[in-house]
Amino acid sequence: MTASTPTALAEIDIRHCDSLQELEQCVQLQKEVWGFDDIDLVPSRVFLVASKIGGQVIGAFRGYELVGYSLSIPGNRNGHVYLHSHMLAVKPGYRNLGLGQKLKLAQRDDAIEKGIELIEWTFDPLEIKNAYLNIVKLGAIARRYNINQYGSFSSPLQGGLPTDRLVAEWWLRSKRVESILAGRAAPDFRIEEKVQVPGEIYAWKQSPGDRTKAADVQQRNRDKFLQAFSQGLVILNYQRDERGSGAFLLGHWDETWSYAKH
Ligand SMILES: CC(C)(COP(=O)(O)OP(=O)(O)OC[C@H]1O[C@@H](n2cnc3c(N)ncnc32)[C@H](O)[C@@H]1OP(=O)(O)O)[C@@H](O)C(=O)NCCC(=O)NCCS
Structure with a gap:
């Protein structure tokens, strides 16, 4: 049986990590998934602290x-406790089976049990797969953009580009999230802006000769997002096409979930 058979998924147990040895495994998997230099790795001590202070370390x-x-850590914005999900990783060979989504759903269940209504995380808007997972499969929205959030980054996944990030807001009990997770259509909206990412972006980021093309897309999209967000537009949907390209669809959100920003 290979890793990526449906049978393998049925054998996978999602639960809190509770021993030091399991937390060490998280660090090893982090190394494998992101390829960070040792200095950039989140150490097991931080996983341990997160698990003890109201964060979450959930393993598959x-x-x-x-x-x-x-991995998530607790945050507090204007008196509201929320969770910041700092990492989501699935081992190559186990991807595209729904495990990423299952790990997020386990975060959501645990958060709701603790009375938390918001989980946030940041993601690279050039990562088409992640955008699709976050917006379409989970129902997160985004209306904030952080330019070069982490400065330079040793992970090869970043392709040497500035670490621009969108902030995903996952309002756990919103109409939008509840509809999507129940398999119903997300509430309809009028598309006011479209921000496109070509499917070649992955190859461009990895090839030094083409990196300027990836940088141009990042710069163009950064400007569009900043402009759209300043007008109150929100990312509410994402489209993929048969060529592997993606497009963020923005409009006005008719739900009023919000804690004052930052
Ligand atoms: C992001 C990650 C955690 C997702 O895990 P996963 O188990 O593969 O996720 P899922 O199977 O739940 O969902 C992936 C979806 O993306 C789709 N997908 C796969 N490749 C894609 C691509 N190139 N473009 C668009 N969508 C894509 C899959 O078909 C699947 O959707 P479906 O269920 O509708 O078919 C995993 O790819 C990973 O570890 N990546 C590296 C680390 C990372 O980027 N982490 C997240 C940011 S912190």
């Missing part, structure tokens, strides 16, 4: 082997 286990995890 096949037997004793960790094949995915999510």
